[in-house]
Structure formats: C-alpha cells, structure tokens
Amino acid sequence: MLATPSLESTFPPAITEAATAGVEITLTSILGERPTRIVPADAPPDGAMLAGIISFIGEIKWSLTLMVTEPVGVALVEKFCGFAIPFDSDDMADAVGEVANVIAGEVTLQLEKRRMRGRMSLPTVVRGQALQLIANRSAASHRVAYRLSFGDFSVRLLAAGTSLFARQIS
C-alpha cells in the first residue's frame, strides 16, 4: 500500500524557499540577528498573540502568516519602529501588520529571483490568546518555527482555495 504524502510536503518547495528566505532576510535586517530554524511545537504557545497575514497571487494563491507572542512582538516591533509600543494597543497590531508587509515585499523579490510571480495583498492582523491556525484538511501548508534571542515565533504558509481560520484556545 502506498503512503499518502503529508500535506506539509505538498506545499510548493520553491515558494517555501522564497518565503523562508524573505522572513530570514527581513528579520535579520530589522533585528541585526538571524532567526534560527527550530522544530515547530505541536501546541501553540500560551498567552496573547498577534498574527499578521498576507496573501499572494501568482502561480498559485497562498498566504503567509507571521505569528508572534507578546515578548517577541514587543521586542520585534521596538526594533522595527525604534520606539516601544504596548502589546495590547492598536498600534501594535498596525506594526505587526507592517512587519508582515515588509516580509511580503522581500518574499515577492525572492519569488521573482526564482522566476515566479507574487502580487501581495494588504495585511490582515488577528489578535487572540494561544492562537492556532487551522487549515482545511485538504490544504497544502507548511509551518516554520524560528528562535530569536528574545523568544520563538512561527510562520505558516497555506495554499488558498481552502479555508483558513484562527482558533482561540481558551
């Protein structure tokens, strides 16, 4: 009997490469520190979280979601903006959306370098406790986790044509 390929492995590898390069180049530029890839945890982190989501239209429709906890969000945004912003403020959601937007700009460039297209959307930001993105069972997706000196964060890539929704674990 043939094994069914895992959906993680069905997400287009070239897009995964472009997306992870975009995340790593952008955050290294903002933070002066290169994020290190780690094995993604099975359960979402506890506590308040923000997710910045950008969609791309190119060879396929897909989205990139940047998910940060409070300590990572606060430190990342302070480096990005040059001033501190409280995590529960509207400005913090705005800033996380902007970070996702800047990452998306670099991803678009990385796609172009790989001879692919990717027109990006405006960012959408979701706020909640222990956020977990639940993809449709048939959705090709890929999750990458990173470690920085001030905490861990993750990025989720998800092919469109499927539903995406955030579940808040209480």
Place this chain on the structure above:
Amino acid sequence: MNLKLNALVVDDSRVMRGMVMETLRKTGLADFHFVEAEDGYDALNKMATNSIHIAFVDWNMPNMTGIDFVRAGRANALRNDEDPVPMVMVTSEKTMGKIQEALDEAGAEGFISKPFTADEMKRKVTKAVEKALAVQLRKLRHRRDAEADAEPKSKLFGRLFG
C-alpha cells in the same frame, strides 16, 4: 533664509507614518512640517487643501494606491501648469519592475524600500528634497521680486493721492 518644507506622508499605517516622519527629521535635510494622509484619495484631498512641497508615499494602500496617487498628482500639476510636487515612494515593494514603474512610468522622484535606516533615507531622498527646496526658493524669490516691483508704485500713488 529658513525654508520650511510641507511634506505629505501617505501611508495606511499610522505607525509607519510616524516612522517615516521621525526618520526624515533625523536626516536633517530640511525643516519639515508634516501633513498625514491614510490613502491616495485622502492624499489628493490634502494636496488640494494644503500647500504641499514634497510627498512620501506608500504603494499598497486601500481605496487608492500610492502609485495611482503619484500619477494623479502629476497629472493635476501638468493640467494646472504647475511644477509637479516631488514624490518619493516609501514602500515594502522592492522588485525591479515596481521600481521602474514608479520612477520611469509614474514619475516618482525617488524610491526607498522598507525597512530603512536614517542613512538610507537620507541617501535616497536628498535629490527629491533638494528639488523641493529649489522650487520653494524660486517661488519665494519670485514673490519677493513681485513685492519689490509693486512697492515704488504704491509709494508714487501715496504721493499723488495721499
């Protein structure tokens, strides 16, 4: 002569508008007075109701994109026989196609990709700021000359009819 530049900062992100304004202040290129706009339509309205000397414009915004605003702003200036306001794209876009579209097709004066440092901002916007200052200086000199021309006539009128 202390020239103040009225700078329009167009971005749908309030935080990013703040970052652009703070970084421009740090460059020390001019004495900026900032006017903020949230999208292209808002920017066109602010251009119509304020004397704007230079604009710093995001690309991806709701309602009207930055590149459409740049095109509309230049078209308005040409229609009114005015100097186009120098516009600098400040955007997360960074592909060659987008840079060419902004600089060669739409007529933007500069292009800076986010994220940026004060040094990068200074290097990439100096030409546009100098152009805006030159236009301002020319207008001020023109106004001063016009006032100087008008002064003797008023004195003459004062002597004849005063």
